[in-house]
Amino acid sequence: MASEQGTNQSVERAMAVLATFLDGRGDLRVSDVAQRAGLGQSTASRLLATLEQLDYVERDEVSSLYRLGPAVISLAGVAVNQHPVHREARQRAQDLAGSLGLGANVAVRRGASLFYLCNFEGSLAPKSFTLLGQRNPLHATGLGKCLLLGMSAEQRRELVPRLSRFTQHTITEHDELDTALEAVAARGYATEHEELALGRACVAAPVLDHTGSVVAALSISGPLSAIDLASREGELGRRVIEAADSISNGLGYIGPSHRTDPGEETP
Incomplete structure (x- = not known):
């Protein structure tokens, strides 16, 4: 002993x-x-x-x-290559970044944080570093909001009792987060506008496995000038939902889509 x-x-x-x-x-x-x-x-x-x-x-x-x-x-290369979400998402995320010129990121939840499995940069959103293996808060990111969809309000409060502020736009009250997540569930994608870092925005969609559970999320991100949410949110929402659905299908999800077309009104 x-x-x-x-x-x-x-x-x-x-x-x-x-x-x-x-x-x-x-x-x-x-x-x-x-x-x-x-x-x-x-x-x-x-x-x-x-x-x-x-x-x-x-x-x-x-x-x-x-x-x-x-x-x-x-070790990191072997670990990430063995992850089923990474295998399904890597090429789709890379294609998305290339076609839009923006960043494309894939993350899973690890405890009270999101954990990046891969990221790619388009010509309009260059980075000098990789996000692979880094963590970010759930409540202040589009990816994180998608990863929280599979949890009840009580579970979210237990997981993240205090919602830390990063900018003046960060959601810091659970009731406000509940309302935001209801909107995400209804339209099928989440947005983040300078909630984690000033000058940055993203659009994200959840990835589902064969049981219909949220196991990951995919986002399109970039500087405000490039992502231009005011005029492109609908377009980017459609693109990220399509890519996330494709990854979900690769993971065995065959159930009906719970998401609505961003260009259509929900009943």
Whole structure:
């Protein structure tokens, strides 16, 4: 038992060291890793040396700063390629980004956050980084609103008791979020207009599995000047619903569509 406990503690410490790099703020010193992981500097140094030998971190020969290594990329690639939503959504999201010139993103829910499985950038919405593996709040994003559709109001309040504010447009009251989600369910797509970050907007639709449950969401996103929701919401809503439905069909969903054409009025 002592040996098992020691092994578990070693794994936990190694994972804590790797987790210190997740904010993506740049290469780290040994002292930075020790402080963030809550470890002694000698312990952090030993763990980094071991992880370096295994290619999970790499050290710059000039600065002696550490960054994540190629073994992490290999694991991430295998993990994402094995995910059924990623397999079904990747090509469709890429085609959507290419045809519209905007960003196309696919995410699933992990606890109280959305988790990006893939993203592609069109010519009108370039990025110098990937969203793969990053997390964002559910209530302040179009993707997140779609992922919340499968939950009751009580479940949402239990999952996210406090709705944090990110801009002056963020929904921060559960009653307001309930109303917004009712509208999403009725029209089949969600919008987000500067609720998470100023100057950005998106249109998103839920992805369903063979049971009809919401398992993921697909969004079209970009800067306000490119996405132009005021005049293009209906068009973008149709495009994202069509793509999301195609992914849902690939996951085995064969039930009747619960969504309405964005160009039609609901009864």
